[in-house]
Amino acid sequence: MRAFVLRKIFNRANPDMRVIIFVLTAVAAVSMLFGVGLGPVKVAPVTVAKILMSRVPMIGGAIQQTWTQLDQNIVLGLRLPRVCLGMVVGASLAVIGVTMQALVRNHLADPFILGVSSGAAAIATLGMLFGVFAFLGEYSLSISAFIGAAVTIIFVYTISRVHGRINITQLLLSGVAISMIMDGVTRIITLSAPNALGLHNATFWMSGSLAGAKWGYLTLPLIVLLICMTVLMINYRGLNLLLLGEESAGALGVDVRFLQKALVLVASLMAGVTIAVSGSIGFVGLMVPHFTRLLVGGDHRKVLPISALLGGVLVVWVDVAARMLLAPEEMPVGILTAIIGGPLFIFLLKRKSKE
Template sequence: MTEATSATPPASRAAGSRRTPRQDSDGQPVGRGRLLTTLTALSVTLVVSVLAGIALGPTVVPPGDVVHFLTAALTGGTIDADDASGYAIVWHVRTPRVLLAAVVGAGLSVVGVAIQALVRNALADPFVLGISSGASVGATAVVVFGIFAGLGVYALSAAAFLGALGATVLVYLAARGPLGLTPLRLVLTGVALAYGFQALMSVLVFLAPNGQAARTVLFWLLGSLGSATWESLPLVTAAVLVAVVVLLRHSRSLDVLSLGDETAASLGVDADALRRGLFVLTAAVTGLIVAVSGAIGFVGLVLPHVVRIWVGSTHRRVLAVAPPAGACFMVWVDLVARTAFAPEELPLGVITALIGVPVFVVLMRRRGYLFGGR
């Protein structure tokens, strides 16, 4: 059990030296040109993906009409009466859903990077701390017993966020020890409490007065953006943007934190204080994401590793590329979920698992050192 479990390969041990060249996951220098090219390509891909996600679906809207409707909505223009139904589909149904998919994908990716540095474990993802399980208890209570019914369509999101908040407090109190928030205590506490939350959720489903509740809960647990509205976008978008900015500002500290607390202390980084801040930030963002989309697995686990292979292990580069990469990925996952078996809709977690499992196995076999050594 002495293998290194850092999500950051040994190349980042030179984080304290400004003259050490950036390296990719094969130990080769990574030029600034590759990063800029990657970000440009991802930006273009994201725009195309969003337009495709809005245009495609059970009812296909021509790309020209999509641009026309979006322009009219953003500029206050007018549309013909015959186009009212198409406009409603584009602006009121698909656009908020596609944008929310992009935000959720970006958020899960960047939180995955932060969590892997937080617990120094390459197998960590945004849900390893039990936050999503706590949110699931709140969502299940809404579905089964109708609590917060007065909030209408926001009842499930509100209850899920409160559940995530409660789980965050419990994990923090249970994991806090004489040495602060150590990675091992965080992981063990999160996993243990997640099992407890799942057991409580199972009891709630068992006590449900009708069988449909179990199906509804299962669908939500596997992820869905079917309830996306314009009102659900601002808060989670702001949270993801704040997380990206804060993490980028502390990217060098994340490089150092991944090397261990003793190394961090020798380089002037307060590992315990940084870990507390990361825990609060990632828990809040994860709770907000789960509240609007359910628990979507594998995005925050696999995307950070794919990005590291391409742009290197330095957190500044990974945090710059991971959000647009995750956004593009989630937009296409949502599109497949809506169209593969239309008019039925697949849970997003099913698709991400079908993609993530084989990708993860390939990464583990080809890039073994990313997972704690060859």
């Protein structure tokens, strides 16, 4: 009976979207609750829930304080911003993956694999160490990462287009080449860094980690995620049609050139602000859309919101693992996602070449 109900909801041919979204939102909430509690110092999920409730206006006063001040500081000051950032970063990375895959019409596109992360990191490091973009103030890191991401996407896209089509070999090779070039540039910039403190910050940031998350880090990525999600959801038909190919999309009423430019902009904007707060966390944009499509098929109206939720949940849990595995040492999240995502990438590549 239970299997029947499950099959009815998670049925590829006719998934019950309302139930799936509800279940995933619940999973995301529970993940955040556990994610906040887990770490070198553990706080029980019930206590976490109470601490959070006590902060809610109106009903907060009714909650008896049964926890220590230390717990409260850990939950509110350290873990909660980190978990929230994990949700936003994970969701953004997954949605960037979906966007780039529609743009190049290929499953294997991911900001990390195609060198977009490296490009963003290179320009961002330049800003960080030499203050090139200091005149942009508070957002200089995000804006420089955005510029790096945009330049890389345009490069990779232009190089891999042969006779108006994206050639998969060219795409992956140009991704590899550009990420090597950009990593080299980053190396040169860090080696010639004028001050040691900046260098330390840059190295820590580049390793791809959510440690050191502050509430202030959250605003920009969250706003950008919401805006970009809205833009993408409005254009979900266009994204679907792009997967048919440029000519078919054009014949079905899509202004292909315009939509492609919009997608480049959306993907680089999200990549820029995400990478600015978390460094480069690879393969989330590859893994999450893949599993989402297995669950609900290729329709972007379903793929976009579900990828965002799954991406958030994935990064929250991988981040928990990152701070638990070698506790009290921190492990960069990027290393863990690479260990999980790399084999999946190879599997997809093998399957692709069989077809």
